[in-house]
Amino acid sequence: xxxxxxxxxxxxxxxxxxxxxxxxxxxxxxxxxxxxxxxxxxxxxxxxxxxxxxxxxxxxxxxxxxxxxxxxxxxxxxxxxxxxxxxxxxxxxxxxxxxxxxxxxxxxxxxxxxxxxxxxxxxxxxxxxxxxxxxxxxxxxxxxxxxxxxxxxxxxxxxxxxxxxxxxxxxxx
Amino acid sequence: xxxxxxxxxxxxxxxxxxxxxxxxxxxxxxxxxxxxxxxxxxxxxxxxxxxxxxxxxxxxxxxx
Numbered sequence: 001x002x003x004x005x006x007x008x009x010x011x012x013x014x015x016x017x018x019x020x021x022x023x024x025x026x027x028x029x030x031x032x033x034x035x036x037x038x039x040x041x042x043x044x045x046x047x048x049x050x051x052x053x054x055x056x057x058x059x060x061x062x063x064x065x066x067x068x069x070x071x072x073x074x075x076x077x078x079x080x081x082x083x084x085x086x087x088x089x090x091x092x093x094x095x096x097x098x099x100x101x102x103x104x105x106x107x108x109x110x111x112x113x114x115x116x117x118x119x120x121x122x123x124x125x126x127x128x129x130x131x132x133x134x135x136x137x138x139x140x141x142x143x144x145x146x147x148x149x150x151x152x153x154x155x156x157x158x159x160x161x162x163x164x165x166x167x168x169x170x171x172x173x
Numbered sequence: 174x175x176x177x178x179x180x181x182x183x184x185x186x187x188x189x190x191x192x193x194x195x196x197x198x199x200x201x202x203x204x205x206x207x208x209x210x211x212x213x214x215x216x217x218x219x220x221x222x223x224x225x226x227x228x229x230x231x232x233x234x235x236x237x
Contacts, residue, residue: 022197067224108221134196145222
């Protein structure tokens with residue numbers, strides 16, 4: 001790894017950690033999000049995510065260990081988030097800035113198949129992501145490749161706009 | 174020439190980075206506060222493409 005890449009990794013890890021701290025304070029003050037604990041993706045989260053593969057409720061077959069490893073190596077400015085409630089992993093998210101840094105992409109988000117019904121995780125994820133995007137100077141967030149129509153409509157119901165030609169939704173900041 | 178125009182366009186689309194305190198307040202005001210209380214999230218929520226292709230992807234739909 002080049003020294004410049006290592007410097008960027010350290011610098012943006014600090015920004016990611018600080019983003020989680022300020023976002024956590026805000027979410028903890030809202031009753032519907034107060035139980036959520038925000039963390040970067042670590043070995044505990046990746047091990048816990050392996051258990052999702054056993055659930056019949058799971059909609060995707062993503063391998064988070066390998067996927068996270070590639071994203072971490074290639075994108076020091078990436079967005080990453082693990083949300084916990086107590087000792088249960090509730091969701092994992094990964095994304096990265098676009099080529100020119102004008103938008104921050106959310107490439108993958110998965111909630112635990114065992115997530116308690118009624119617990120809202122997507123607004124919390126996008127809130128943290130918008131905070132990071134604003135800190136980087138991005139003017140837009142993009143959610144790539146919604147997996148089905150229900151997911152696409154959900155994003156639209158919280159203010160995102162769908163771009164059919166390239167299969168993503170965006171929110172201007 | 175067209176590359177130069179694209180590059181200038183990208184510069185115009187970039188904003189000045191905010192401080193983290195300002196960022197979190199803007200995110201709350203412009204997004205979190207607008208989420209309807211009664212909105213239900215789809216079960217087993219997931220969104221994204223083929224994770225095995227992360228290493229092959231080069232912003233095919235995100236150059237700006």
